[in-house]
Amino acid sequence: MLETIYSKYGVESSFVDTSNLENIRKAIRPNTKMVFIETPANPTMKITDLKGAAEIAHQHKLPLVVDNTFASPYLQRPFEHGADIIVHSLTKFLNGHSDVVGGMIVVKDENYYKMIRPTLVSFGGTMDPHQAWLVLRGVRTLGLRVEKSQDNAMKLAQFLRKHPKVLWVTYPGLPDHPQYEIAKKQMDGFGAMIAIGVKNGLEGGKIVMNNVQIFTLAVSLGGVESLIEHPASMTHASVSKEEKIKAGISDELIRIAVGCEDYEDLKDDLDQALNKIP
Ligand SMILES: Cc1ncc(COP(=O)(O)O)c(C=O)c1O
Secondary structure, three states, X not given: OOOOOHHHHOOOXXXXXXXXXXXXXXXXXXXXXXEEEEOOOOOOOOOOXXXXXXXXXXXXXXXXXXXXXXXXXOOOOHHHHOOOEEEEEHHHHHOOOXXXXXXXXXXXXXXXXXXXXXXXXXXXXXXXXXXXXXXXXXXXXXXXXXHHHHHHHHHHHHHHXXXXXXXXXXXXXXXXXXXHHHHHHHOOOOOOEXXXXXXXXXXXXXXHHHHOOOOEEOOOOOOOOOEEEOOOOXXXXXXXXXXXXXXXXXXXXXXXXXXXXXXXXXXXXXXXXXXXXX
């Protein structure tokens, strides 16, 4: 959206891998207005050091904005690490039942509220009362849902890393995740999102998509039900190979959003679908 829509209005942006803080430092230009990060990042599951990113942003008198959707406030509260503004998709963990589309901006300083509110009012992005009620109802079980789904995710990550059709598993809770120590420091748990690479690249990914039965083929996340998606043949199918490589989205990457179902059912489902890869 920043490239396709906001660029028409003169908003410039640089996209960098923020898990390496040096990249943030290098990307700041004289006209930079904010540093915007996402951790864990979609779909690579890379982690950015929140405190380090805040320090860099503040050295340049810029606000640090954090998309906290993948962790949810139950597992990560970026204000505690120096962030100035937090954004959440309410569609995901906070509502938790895949029946609402919404978003939320949380600010520490009232001046940001005064700056943002008139735009929100003018653009009309206002949630209707029924959707707001659904989110309020969903949020009451946030802790229960996240605990169950991240417990499932940890077990699945451990199962998948030993699976013969799986090339690699990226889950922040595995000690070999490149930013495991940072995740441990700034998160209260490792969440319910997993990225894996499967054998046979694009074909392998499609085979898994076409054979799962309990996992639903869909690009959302954070609901009670487990979802699965293959960025190379779905969300990023129209993106050039070079751009995909730059963003860390390889043909073999599958993104798994783990839900609250019985672990054995999830494991058996992935196992049978993976075993269809020749
Ligand atoms: C990290 C992250 N932030 C924000 C969004 C936007 O969510 P919504 O579907 O509510 O527009 C998504 C959607 O996938 C996401 O993954």
